[in-house]
Amino acid sequence: xxxxxxxxxxxxxxxxxxxxxxxxxxxxxxxxxxxxxxxxxxxxxxxxxxxxxxxxxxxxxxxxxxxxxxxxxxxxxxxxxxxxxxxxxxxxxxxxxxxxxxxxxxxxxxxxxxxxxxxxxxxxxxxxxxxxxxxxxxxxxxxxxxxxxxxxxxxxxxxxxxxxxxxxxxxxxxxxxxxxxxxxxxxxxxxxxxxxxxxxxxxxxxxxxxxxxxxxxxxxxxxxxxxxxxxxxxxxxxxxxxxxxxxxxxxxxxxxxxxxxxxxxx
Amino acid sequence: xxxxxxxxxxxxxxxxxxxxxxxxxxxxxxxxxxxxxxxxxxxxxxxxxxxxxxxxxxxxxxxxxxxxxxxxxxxxxxxxxxxxxxxxxxxxxxxxxxxxxxxxxxxxxxxxxxxxxxxxxxxxxxxxxxxxxxxxxxxxxxxxxxxxxxxxxxxxxxxxxxxxxxxxxxxxxxxxxxxxxxxxxxxxxxxxxxxxxxxxxxxxxxxxxxxxxxxxxxxxxxxxxxxxxxxxxxxxxxxxxxxxxxxxxxxxxxxxxxxxxxxxxx
DNA sequence: TCAGGTCAAGGCTACC
DNA sequence: GGTAGCCTTGACCTGA
Ligand SMILES: [Zn+2]
Ligand SMILES: [Zn+2]
Ligand SMILES: [Zn+2]
Ligand SMILES: [Zn+2]
Numbered sequence: 001x002x003x004x005x006x007x008x009x010x011x012x013x014x015x016x017x018x019x020x021x022x023x024x025x026x027x028x029x030x031x032x033x034x035x036x037x038x039x040x041x042x043x044x045x046x047x048x049x050x051x052x053x054x055x056x057x058x059x060x061x062x063x064x065x066x067x068x069x070x071x072x073x074x075x076x077x078x079x080x081x082x083x084x085x086x087x088x089x090x091x092x093x094x095x096x097x098x099x100x101x102x103x104x105x106x107x108x109x110x111x112x113x114x115x116x117x118x119x120x121x122x123x124x125x126x127x128x129x130x131x132x133x134x135x136x137x138x139x140x141x142x143x144x145x146x147x148x149x150x151x152x153x154x155x156x157x158x159x160x161x162x163x164x165x166x167x168x169x170x171x172x173x174x175x176x177x178x179x180x181x182x183x184x185x186x187x188x189x190x191x192x193x194x195x196x197x198x199x200x201x202x203x204x205x206x207x208x209x210x211x212x213x214x215x216x217x218x219x220x221x222x223x224x225x226x227x228x229x230x231x232x233x234x235x236x237x238x239x240x241x242x243x244x245x246x247x248x249x250x251x252x253x254x255x256x257x258x259x260x261x262x263x264x265x266x
Numbered sequence: 267x268x269x270x271x272x273x274x275x276x277x278x279x280x281x282x283x284x285x286x287x288x289x290x291x292x293x294x295x296x297x298x299x300x301x302x303x304x305x306x307x308x309x310x311x312x313x314x315x316x317x318x319x320x321x322x323x324x325x326x327x328x329x330x331x332x333x334x335x336x337x338x339x340x341x342x343x344x345x346x347x348x349x350x351x352x353x354x355x356x357x358x359x360x361x362x363x364x365x366x367x368x369x370x371x372x373x374x375x376x377x378x379x380x381x382x383x384x385x386x387x388x389x390x391x392x393x394x395x396x397x398x399x400x401x402x403x404x405x406x407x408x409x410x411x412x413x414x415x416x417x418x419x420x421x422x423x424x425x426x427x428x429x430x431x432x433x434x435x436x437x438x439x440x441x442x443x444x445x446x447x448x449x450x451x452x453x454x455x456x457x458x459x460x461x462x463x464x465x466x467x468x469x470x471x472x473x474x475x476x477x478x479x480x481x482x483x484x485x486x487x488x489x490x491x492x493x494x495x496x497x498x499x500x501x502x503x504x505x506x507x508x509x510x511x512x513x514x515x516x517x518x519x520x521x522x523x524x525x526x527x528x529x530x531x532x
Numbered sequence: 533t534c535a536g537g538t539c540a541a542g543g544c545t546a547c548c
Numbered sequence: 549g550g551t552a553g554c555c556t557t558g559a560c561c562t563g564a
Contacts, residue, residue, distance in 0.1 A: 093553090094540060104552050110542080111550080135551070359559095360534060370558050376536075377556080401543095401557070418535095 086148040087141065088134040097150040104134065109145045113152055117142070352414040353407065354400040363416040370400065375411045379418055383408075 082092035085102035096106035111117070119139035121127060127140035134141055348358035351368035362372035377383070385405035387393060393406035400407050 096540070102552085103554085106541090107552060108550090362534070368558085369560080372535090373558055374556090 087144045088129050088131050090131040097152060099148045099150045101150070105145060108141060109150050112142050353410045354395050354397050356397040363418060365414045365416045371411060374407060375416050378408050
């Protein structure tokens with residue numbers, strides 16, 4: 001009983017570790033493997049990293065397909081159909097603050113907003129942001145975030161109902177069937193200039209469509225096609241936000257939720 | 267509640283009942299464990315601070331809750347049909363797993379069951395769960411869920427659980443018996459989802475329930491007792507109470523939820 | 533109406 | 549202290 005405090009605490013087990021005692025070995029191995037590969041990713045750069053990651057993604061995808069009907073694992077995640085980060089061209093993990101971005105740009109934008117950071121570019125405000133140099137100039141990275149339409153007000157206005165989404169998708173395919181989505185080789189300027197308010201009021205997230213249908217990256221560049229097609233367009237407060245008078249740091253989440261409620265007014 | 271840190275640590279030491287094998291622990295497992303242990307340390311530290319803070323602001327919380335009820339009655343004619351969440355006193359959105367709960371507790375219970383999580387309280391199993399601190403101690407939150415009667419086997423309408431759930435339940439019965447054999451000091455086992463089977467011995471999972479046989483909700487009386495008990499608050503106009511800064515967010519959040527409920531039920 | 537699924541926000545924490 | 553990957557949470561959606 002002469003153990004130090006740190007020893008005692010280290011001996012105590014967390015819930016996650018305990019839960020693995022009762023899970024299958026495949027899950028455990030999968031978890032360990034993910035941990036391992038994360039460390040590898042930290043050490044090794046560029047192409048090797050991509051190869052490992054792709055293999056892993058493919059593997060988890062296969063596993064998910066195998067036991068889609070039997071064991072629903074919350075850890076198995078299919079690759080996100082969001083293409084590349086609009087800011088740094090890294091792999092996008094979802095629509096964060098209204099824009100498909102990677103985890104890094106998501107966190108960077110969040111930190112910048114919460115702390116109201118004022119950055120300054122030391123290279124003439126013309127830095128081109130990519131995955132490797134995105135941490136070199138915070139000012140230009142944040143500017144890129146804003147330019148791409150990231151906004152705390154554009155957060156998750158609610159998912160598009162299925163009917164609306166299908167309609168929008170149909171229109172999307174009709175109007176612009178030849179749009180190349182998320183081509184990394186395409187220049188930044190080729191991205192359609194996105195109206196901030198339009199994005200905000202018509203945030204479209206990729207809900208779970210039929211898994212078999214998701215083969216291609218799906219993200220609508222033109223949100224306008226989805227925009228006002230909501231069946232109950234008569235309600236006046238549906239399309240206008242109530243912007244907060246004082247956007248303080250602590251009220252960010254609250255403001256977002258208020259906006260969210262507006263969208264669901266039907 | 268007001269226990270010293272040393273007491274907490276002693277508890278975590280004495281109640282150690284995990285079957286985790288330290289001898290055969292690989293490097294990766296040790297890595298995972300160490301990582302989580304540090305997280306627990308942070309959790310304990312922050313939680314102790316928060317508990318102290320909660321004590322100081324308990325009165326303000328009460329005032330806030332009272333005002334919430336009165337404001338609800340102002341905006342919404344009908345009282346919310348489900349009252350408050352039996353677990354965390356948040357707004358209940360329906361009868362989930364047999365008990366009127368909020369969306370958060372519903373999801374938490376679902377995840378706990380599906381993933382067979384085993385939680386542990388680091389504060390002596392006496393945490394009082396409310397809306398603000400419900401994420402602080404998963405063990406006590408899950409205990410509260412069980413105590414209030416949440417059960418996958420007591421689902422209303424006798425909805426047939428999927429193959430996954432049946433399998434999970436079957437494994438549960440097996441694992442629970444084996445756990446009791448392995449480790450008699452089962453303070454953790456009492457927290458585990460396996461004690462679901464002890465709550466409701468009527469196993470409905472393996473048989474197809476005829477929907478026509480279950481016409482009346484068996485918990486309707488409880489709902490009404492909860493929904494109507496909105497206290498006749500004396501002061502509907504108590505806008506001038508002093509709250510800490512961080513509680514301003516909650517107050518706004520509350521108002522938002524009231525508005526949302528209007529949309530929900532109109 | 534409710535169980536189950538979805539997924540962005542935020543939390544946590546390693547790595548630097 | 550910043551970055552970013554992983555995980556949990558809970559508001560929301562959908563089918564039954
Ligand atoms: Zn990025
Ligand atoms: Zn720059
Ligand atoms: Zn609750
Ligand atoms: Zn507790």
